[in-house]
Amino acid sequence: MADSVRTQGLFKRFGQQVAVGGVDLVVPKGSFAGLVGPNGAGKTTTLSMITGLLRPDGGLIEVEGVNVWRDPVLVKSRIGVLPEGLRLFERLSGRELLAYNGQLRGIPRDEVARRAEELLTVMDLLDSADKLVVDYSTGMRKKIGLAAALLHNPAVLFLDEPFEGVDPVSANTLVEVLRRYTASGSTVIFSSHVMDLVERLCDWVSVMSRGQIVAQGPLAEVRGERSLNQAFLDLVGAGRDSGEGEGLAWLGSTSA
Amino acid sequence: MAGLDLGVTRQAGQAFTPLGAAETFRLFVRLKLRLVAGNVRGDTARKLGFAFTLIVAAGVAVLGFVLLALLRIVPDRAVAADLGVVVFTVFLLGWTVVPLLAFGLDDTLDPAKLALLPLRTRQLMIGMFAGSVTGPWPLASLVIMAGAVIGLPGGVGGVLLGVVAVVLQFALCVVVSRLVTTSLSGVLRSRRGRDLLAVGMVFVVLAAQLPNLLVNRGVDGDLGAVLHDTAAVLRWTPPGMAAHAITDGGLVAVAELVFLALLVAGLAWLWIVALRAALVRPDASTQAATVRRTRGRGLAGLLPDGPLAAVVTKELKYARREPRGRVGWMAAVGVTVLLSFSFGGDDGPGGAFAAIGPAALGALMVGMQACNSFGIDGRSLWMNAVVHGSPRALRTDLAGRHLAVALIAVPLLTALAVISAVLAGDPLSAVPGALTAYGVLGVTLGTGAVTSVVFPYTVPERMNAFTGAAPGQGGIAFAGSFGAMIASGVLVLPVALPVLLGISWLSVLAVPYGAAVAWAGRRLGADLGxxxxxxxxxxxxxxx
Structure with missing residues (x-):
């Protein structure tokens, strides 16, 4: 199985702090991959560097066999991105946002309109298509962001926390679209710290902790006999003491 | 909920006794100081900025105090009294307007942030009062107003009552300012309200220039009479009464202060009512249903399909819909009109300058908006960044932005050229005027393309009238706009100077020259950027 995304010794520091310290990420082609890790593990920094939005201090990045920082045109035309924080052009309507994104990528106007209409329908955004993005709810913003990322039919899709703050109905829509997308052989890489979701969706998992990959491989291998949540807690070294007998004696309704 | 007793809601543990007034006051002063400290921690630029603010505030406080105290040596006591009245009124106006424009600078101002704490309305009020009097500027304004106690009174009674009057005036300022922000906080939290406020700000800034302009135009100089007439009216406003009470120092003063105290109490009560309402009012910002149908393809529809058309369409929409875009355009036009008026004054350079100058100046002002092209895109710029794979793509992006600016600016500059030419009594000079303006616009856009990539900075989403850049980026913003201004000024000389000196046929060269500079600027900007x-x-x- 060829690799869709491969990094070697990826490194980034902000001032004194090493955010990403030598990440060797591997994601096989056609997989639905989860990048999991606690807050501050370096997931967003890693994804930003792979998608060319942040300059790495060192290391190699290949997407579909092409070096990201050497041939950006080719790479950028083949990836779709949904960054964290829902940063979108707020003062465009959903439909205008898709039109802008498609035309910027050089897709003919009529083709953009056709694809946008279908995406809006699938994402259940038709009613709000002419509202300004600034007035969208979190779920709607994630959906329009995903639609924009899919518009040019990329080979690889990078999603940073796509399900954060999304209601179950919208989340279900997102999942349906993504499943259909990977079924055709395209690759999805998304970061999350919702283990149940990763366990349900992904066939490949990379676990990050403190700027490094601590485990990586097919879901079944990484998880072993445990639940993914337990495997994750073991891997990132979270303490198993539940804090009993260490203070908090006043907490709860029996103490008075 | 603000009104709930702790003892009622707690099932376990003991009920805590609520804080007293003095404790609440101290608590909120400490909270405010913590917020200020937290805001500057770990960021040298912010620390320097805050130290600078402290120094300026202290300087202004001392200077204002001394100036007001110096009213003592003004021989004409009536003039001193009038000045006192005007100054006190200006302070109240300042306290009312400034926090609105700067809303968001201060976490203690928004009652919604405290809504979940079990505070009684009274505690909340004391707390917010404490929060809003803690800070360099409130203290500075108290110190300045205290200067009136030295400057205005005619006797011992005036001094004694003066202290009371200054305290009441300060309380009035704070309560009015709180009342206004609290009653508007619902509106201010909604997108439309903030948009409106951002645009309104331009008018306030421009209005502040009005007196300056009037004096420049020479409203026949009897300032004394103007002052007297103004003060005669303002004297009956509450701040006017406070100032008058200090001057008077007698029984009338006592009556005025009693009225003032009652007024402050009344306003405080209104404030409580507004506060109660604000805490339980739903957040209106998510309910804004703005449905806009896309009509046709507009001007950009004439362009060949592709990235250029995409950028032009988006930029034109942003100039209309994004408050920061609208503010930029309105400020550019407003400043141009103001400056042209000053030029047109008696002592301004006349002739070709009066006819051609305003349009060229307008072009410079409009072009300056492009000296930080990516600032308004802000965090959403990633959407372009994940697409641009070569300097060429970035060049197209810049070209689209320039084209959009030109599409709005060219009709505007043409109108400006015609109007100023007609006003100068030389309608024919509209042609060289317009041509020169287009050339200047091209030059500023070209230099702007370079500064946009060399000195990019964040344009804050929450506009406020006091800074145009995110905290810590003021220096970069200054370097960017100043650099663009100087570079444009120098590059513009070859065409603008001969035309302004009267060799107007040279303006034919202005357009190709401007276009060439704009092209070169985009090329350099894209390669660097x-x-x-x-x-x-x-x-x-x-x-x-």
Missing amino acids: YARLPDILEAVSKPS
Whole structure:
């Protein structure tokens, strides 16, 4: 199985702090991959560097066999991105946002309109298509962001926390679209710290902790006999003491 | 809920006794100081900025105090009294307007942030009062107003009552300012309200220039009479009464202060009512249903399909819909009109300058908006960054932005050229005027393309009248706009100077020259900028 995304010794520091310290990420082609890790593990920094939005201090990045920082045109035309924080052009309507994104990528106007209409329908955004993005709810913003990322039919899709703050109905829509997308052989890489979701969706998992990959491989291998949540807690070294007998004696309704 | 007793809601543990007034006051002063400290921690630029603010505030406080105290040596006591009345009124106006324009600078101002704490309305009020009097500027204004106690009174009674009057005036300022922000806080939290306020700000800034302009135009100099007439009216406003009470120092003063005290109490009560309402009012910002149908393809529809048309369409929409875009345009036009008026004055340079100058100046002002092209895109610039794979793509992006600016600016500058030519009594000079203006616009856009990539900075989403850049980026913003201004000024000389000196046929060359500079600027900007794209993205995405 060829690799869709491969990094070697990826490194980034902000001032004194090493955010990403030598990440060797591997994601096989056609997989639905989860990048999991606690807050501050370096997931967003890693994804930003792979998608060319942040300059790495060192290391190699290949997407579909092409070096990201050497041939950006080719790479950028083949990836779709949904960054964290829902940063979108707020003062465009959903439909205008898709039109802008498609035309910027050089897709003919009529083709953009056709694809946008279908995406809006699938994402259940038709009613709000002419509202300004600034007035969208979190779920709607994630959906329009995903639609924009899919518009040019990329080979690889990078999603940073796509399900954060999304209601179950919208989340279900997102999942349906993504499943259909990977079924055709395209690759999805998304970061999350919702283990149940990763366990349900992904066939490949990379676990990050403190700027490094601590485990990586097919879901079944990484998880072993445990639940993914337990495997994750073991891997990132979270303490198993539940804090009993260490203070908090006043907490709860029996103490008075 | 503000009104609930702790003892009622707690089932376990003991009920805590609520804090007293003095304790609440101290608690909120400490909270405010913590917020200020937290805001500057770990950021040298912010620390320097805050130290600078402290120094300026202290300087202004001392200067204002001394100036007001010096009213003592004004021989004409009536003039001193009039000045006192006007100054006190200006302070109240300042306290009312400034926090509105700067809303968001201060976490203690928004009652919604405290809504979940079990505070009684009274505690909340004391707390917010404490929060809003803690800070360099409130203290500075108290110190300045205290100067009136030295400057205005005619006797011992005036001094004694003066202390009371200053305290009441300060309380009035604070309560009015709180009342206004609290009653508007619902509106201010909604998008439309903030949009409206951002645009309104331009008018306030321009209105502040009005007196200056009037004096420049020479409203026949009897300032004394103007002052007297103004003060005669303002004297009956509450701040006017406070100032008058200090001057008077007698029984009338006592009556005025009693009225003032009652007024402050009344306003405080209104404030409580507004506060109660604000705490339980739903947040209206998510209910804004703005459905806009896309009509046709507009001007950009005439362009060949592709990235250029995409950028032009988007930029034209942004100039209309984004408050920061609208503010930029309105400020550019407003400043131009103001400056042209000053030029047109008796002592301004006349002739070709009066006819051609305003349009050229307008072009410079409009072009300056492009000296930080990516600033308004801000964090959403990633959407362009994940597409641009070569300097060429970035060049198209810049060209689209320039085209959009030109589409709005050219009719505007043409109108400006015609109007100023007619006003100068030389309608024919509209032609060289307009041509020169187009040339100047091209030059400023060209230099702007370079400064946009060399000195990019974040334009804060929450506009406020006092800074145009995110915290810590003021220096870069200054370097960018100043650099663009100087470079444009120098590059513009070859065409603008001969035309202004009267060789108007040379204006024929202005347009090709401007277009050439704009092209070169885009080329250089794109080559420099493509290599710096991630850095630009970071620079325009600062939290603000």
